[in-house]
Amino acid sequence: MKIDLRSDTVTVPDQGMLDAMMSAKVGDDVFGEDETVNNLEHKLAAMFHMEAGLFCPSGTMTNQIAIKCFTKPMDEVICDQGSHVYRYERGGIAYHSMASVRLLNGVRGILSPELIEPEINEENIHYPNTSLVVLENTVNKGGGACYRLDQIEPIHTLCNIKGLKLHLDGARIFNALTATGDHAAAYGRYFDGISVCLSKGLGAPVGSVLLGSKETIEEAVRIRKAFGGGMRQAGFLAAAGIYALDHNISKLATDHQHAKALADALNSVSYVASVLPVETNIVVFEVADGITTTSVVHHLSEKGILCNATGLRTVRMVTHLNISEEMIDRTVENIIHLHLSAHK
Known part of the structure; x- marks a missing residue:
C-alpha cells in the first residue's frame, strides 16, 4: 500500500x-x-x-x-x-x-x-x-x-x-x-x-x-x-x-486531524528537531543536527510512505482525502520506529 x-x-x-x-x-x-x-x-x-x-x-x-x-x-x-x-x-x-x-x-x-x-x-x-x-x-x-x-x-x-x-x-x-x-x-x-x-x-x-x-x-x-x-x-x-x-469540503476537517496525528508522532522522535504548528493539512518538520532530509525521505519511501524534502533541513507531509485513517496509523508507526543515527 x-x-x-x-x-x-x-x-x-x-x-x-x-x-x-x-x-x-x-x-x-x-x-x-x-x-x-x-x-x-x-x-x-x-x-x-x-x-x-x-x-x-x-x-x-x-x-x-x-x-x-x-x-x-x-x-x-x-x-x-x-x-x-x-x-x-x-x-x-x-x-x-x-x-x-x-x-x-x-x-x-x-x-x-x-x-x-x-x-x-x-x-x-x-x-x-x-x-x-x-x-x-x-x-x-x-x-x-x-x-x-x-x-x-x-x-x-x-x-x-x-x-x-x-x-x-x-x-x-x-x-x-x-x-x-x-x-x-x-x-x-x-x-x-x-x-x-x-x-x-x-x-x-x-x-x-x-x-x-x-x-x-x-x-x-x-x-x-x-x-x-x-x-x-x-x-x-x-x-x-x-x-x-x-x-x-466537509472532509477537510479529517485531513487536519490526520495532520495533527503525524505532527504528534514527529514531535516524539529524536531525528526531528522541530515541527511547525499544525493548523490545517500541511506538516513541515526540521530534521535534527546530523540527520539529512534525504535519509528521512528515503527510509520512509522504503516503507511505501512518500514525502518531500522542501529545504536543506525541512521535510513536508500533506494529508488529503485519499489518505485513510489506516494509512495514518501505519505512517505514525513507521515514524516512531524509524531509527536514524546522526552523522558526526
Whole structure:
C-alpha cells in the first residue's frame, strides 16, 4: 500500500466525481456556452459574495491573471518572501506583468499592516509604484498557517487608504475556512481578487477559479485567452469542481486531524528537531543536527510512505482525502520506529 503524502495535488476522482464529469452538459466555453463551467463560476462567486468568476486550468494561471489585472509595467507587488506567487510560479510576475516584487518576512508567511505599511513606496520618480498586495491562504511554506478574517480586515483597510489592490491566493482557502470557522461569504468585501483552487484538498483533477468584480473578470477573460487558457468543452472538468464543492469540503476537517496525528508522532522522535504548528493539512518538520532530509525521505519511501524534502533541513507531509485513517496509523508507526543515527 503506497501512502502518498507529497502533496494534496495527487488525489484522484472517486466514482461519484467521475460520474458527474461524464454526465456534464458542455458547450464551447470560449463562446461562454458551456453550461457547467458557467454554473461553477456562478456557484463560487455566490459563495464568496463576489460578482463573477473565471475557470482556469491552474492556480498559477488565476494568480498571474489577477496580478496582471491589478498592476501595470513598472509597478511593485508586495508579498511574503515564501509566497507561491513569488517562489513557485516561474518568475511570472516579472515575465507576464513586468512588475517588481517587494518581499516581506511574515510570521510563517502571515503578513500584517505593520509589516506592509513601511514597504509601500512613496511617490518618487526613482521608485516603482506599489499597486498590489498578495496574501496566501493557507501558507504553503508556513506549514499550512492560515489567516483569520480579523487579520485580513486591517490589511484591507490599509490597502484602501493607500489605494492598493488586494489579491488572495486561495490555494487552500477551504482548509483555512475549516480551521478558523470563518465564512466564505465574508471574503468578498475584503479582496479585489480571489483565486480558489479545486485540485488540492477538494480533490478535483484540474482547475482553479478567479473571483472578482465583473469588470475585473472581463479583463481576466482577455488575459486568459492571451495565456492560452481558453478551453472549449471544459464542463467535464468544471463538473468535478462542482462535485468537490458539494461533497468534499466537509472532509477537510479529517485531513487536519490526520495532520495533527503525524505532527504528534514527529514531535516524539529524536531525528526531528522541530515541527511547525499544525493548523490545517500541511506538516513541515526540521530534521535534527546530523540527520539529512534525504535519509528521512528515503527510509520512509522504503516503507511505501512518500514525502518531500522542501529545504536543506525541512521535510513536508500533506494529508488529503485519499489518505485513510489506516494509512495514518501505519505512517505514525513507521515514524516512531524509524531509527536514524546522526552523522558526526
